[in-house]
Amino acid sequence: xxxxxxxxxxxxxxxxxxxxxxxxxxxxxxxxxxxxxxxxxxxxxxxxxxxxxxxxxxxxxxxxxxxxxxxxxxxxxxxxxxxxxxxxxxxxxxxxxxxxxxxxxxxxxxxxxxxxxxxxxxxxxxxxxxxxxxxxxxxxxxxxxxxxxxxxxxxxxxxxxxxxxxxxxxxxxxxxxxxxxxxxxxxxxxxxxxxxxxxxxxxxxxxxxxxxxxxxxxxxxxxxxxxxxxxxxxxxxxxxxxxxxxxxxxxxxxxxxxxxxxxxxxxxxxxxxxxxxxxxxxxxxxxxxxxxxxxxxxxxxxxxxxxxxxxxxxxxxxxxxxxxx
Numbered sequence: 001x002x003x004x005x006x007x008x009x010x011x012x013x014x015x016x017x018x019x020x021x022x023x024x025x026x027x028x029x030x031x032x033x034x035x036x037x038x039x040x041x042x043x044x045x046x047x048x049x050x051x052x053x054x055x056x057x058x059x060x061x062x063x064x065x066x067x068x069x070x071x072x073x074x075x076x077x078x079x080x081x082x083x084x085x086x087x088x089x090x091x092x093x094x095x096x097x098x099x100x101x102x103x104x105x106x107x108x109x110x111x112x113x114x115x116x117x118x119x120x121x122x123x124x125x126x127x128x129x130x131x132x133x134x135x136x137x138x139x140x141x142x143x144x145x146x147x148x149x150x151x152x153x154x155x156x157x158x159x160x161x162x163x164x165x166x167x168x169x170x171x172x173x174x175x176x177x178x179x180x181x182x183x184x185x186x187x188x189x190x191x192x193x194x195x196x197x198x199x200x201x202x203x204x205x206x207x208x209x210x211x212x213x214x215x216x217x218x219x220x221x222x223x224x225x226x227x228x229x230x231x232x233x234x235x236x237x238x239x240x241x242x243x244x245x246x247x248x249x250x251x252x253x254x255x256x257x258x259x260x261x262x263x264x265x266x267x268x269x270x271x272x273x274x275x276x277x278x279x280x281x282x283x284x285x286x287x288x289x290x291x292x293x294x295x296x297x298x299x300x301x302x303x304x305x306x307x308x309x310x311x312x313x314x315x316x317x318x319x320x321x322x323x324x325x
Contacts, residue, residue, distance in 0.1 A: 003059075004032040005102055005164070006084035010074050011037060011092035015045040017208070020129070022053050022060070024096035030103040035060045036078045037092075041068040046092075076178040079170060087165045090205075094161040097123070098204035105164040108198050116169035116195025117188065119145075122159035122205040135203060142201045150192040151248060154255040160184045161205040169194045174243065180236040181229055190243055223268040230263045234280060257289055264296040264303075271300040 007025055011018050018037075025035055037050050037060060047064060054060040063081070065074065079087060086109060090096060098104075105118040124132040136157050138145065150158075163184075169191055177186045191197065237256050241249055260281050264274055274297040282290050296303055 002083045002085065003034045004084055004106060005030065005034075005086045005088055006082035006167075007033055007035045007088045007090060008075060008078035008082065009035060009037040009090050009092055010040065010071060010078070011042065011046050011050065012040040012068070012071070012074075013042045013044045013046060014092040015042075015049055016127075017093045018046050018049055019053070020095050021090055021092050022050070025090060026053075026057060027099045028096065028102045029099050030106060033059050033102075034082075034084060036063060036081055037061065038063045038074045038078045039065060040071070040074045041065045072178055072183050075183065082167060082170075085167055087167050087170055089163045089165075090161045093208040094159070095125070095206040095208075096161065096204065097206050098202065101162075101204035102164065104200060104202070104204075105198075108200070109164065109166060112196065112198065114196045115198050116166045117191040117197045118164045118200060119158050119188065119197065120162040120200035120205065121203040122162055122207050123203055124209050125206045126209060129206075131206075132209060136207060137201070137203070138199055139201055143199055145192070145197045145199050147189075147192045148248065148251045150188050150197060151244075151251045151255050153188065154185055154259070158184070158188050159205045159207045161207060162200075163187060165191060166195065176239060180239050181232045182236055186240065189240060193244065226263075226266070227269060227273055230260075230269075231277065233259060234284070237284065253284060253286075257285055260284060261289055261293060264293045267303050271297065274300075 009018075009021060009025070011021075014021075022035070022037075025033070035057075037054075039047050039050060039062060041064075047062070050060070050062045054062050063078070069077070075089075086106060088102065096102075101120065105120070109115050109118055121138070122136040124134060124136065126132055136159050138149070138153060138157055165187065170187075172194055173187075173190050177183065177190065180186065188197070233256065237252065241252055244252065263269060263277070263281075278293060278297050281293060285293060
């Protein structure tokens, strides 16, 4: 008999964190689970720790990769193996902090067959588990979210660990979703296109910010990976636009604009790389943002002075640009 929920856990060299992740899942008051843990060829003690948990709870199935697939391919395989009517995500460095998370989300989605995705608020923690300032929150009340709202939430206020997806809707998504960066954002936007999305305002997960070995840490530390990521964003934006109605193009362009401008504000990217990317990026920007990106490319001393790199000038610039949409 299929379980009610499949929990997909991705892990790579997270020996210090994977136990906390699994503890949060096993603490759920919903017991009808299967827990698929995809270890992406870890070289630390992650596999040993997962095996110990699996030996004590038959709901846990360890899937060992014979080589490193990468995060998205690892997650894609877990999704395709899922047997539950609903599929949840908890990456190996994140934690479910509310034991009622799944049961509360499942009650909503069982009562509302038109809901394809349920997300919730969360908190931020550091590598040591200390709570960081700020709450990942879209609304103070639980409610249905519109598709334009979901498109606008590209800035990280939707914790990936909070997602509970209807499997039939997940399976209906195009395979190309796994060929682009930003799988988490794709899921929230495209599932919002296939059905309704419910937001649970109760914080139920903890998102670990730039943990050691994470994808976000790699982008922060490697200028070459940041450059590759930025150049991949264009095809990613085009992919999403092909899936969405033309009437939502403005919302998508508005969501991506801060990401594009962030590239030109970065002191880690060479002026030559900015000049090379500028002709492809300018058509995606509104006129005020085009001026800012061009200025930062042609006058690199502005960036090297540190004002933009440290984001001291970012807030007023963002407010100005947002007012033009």
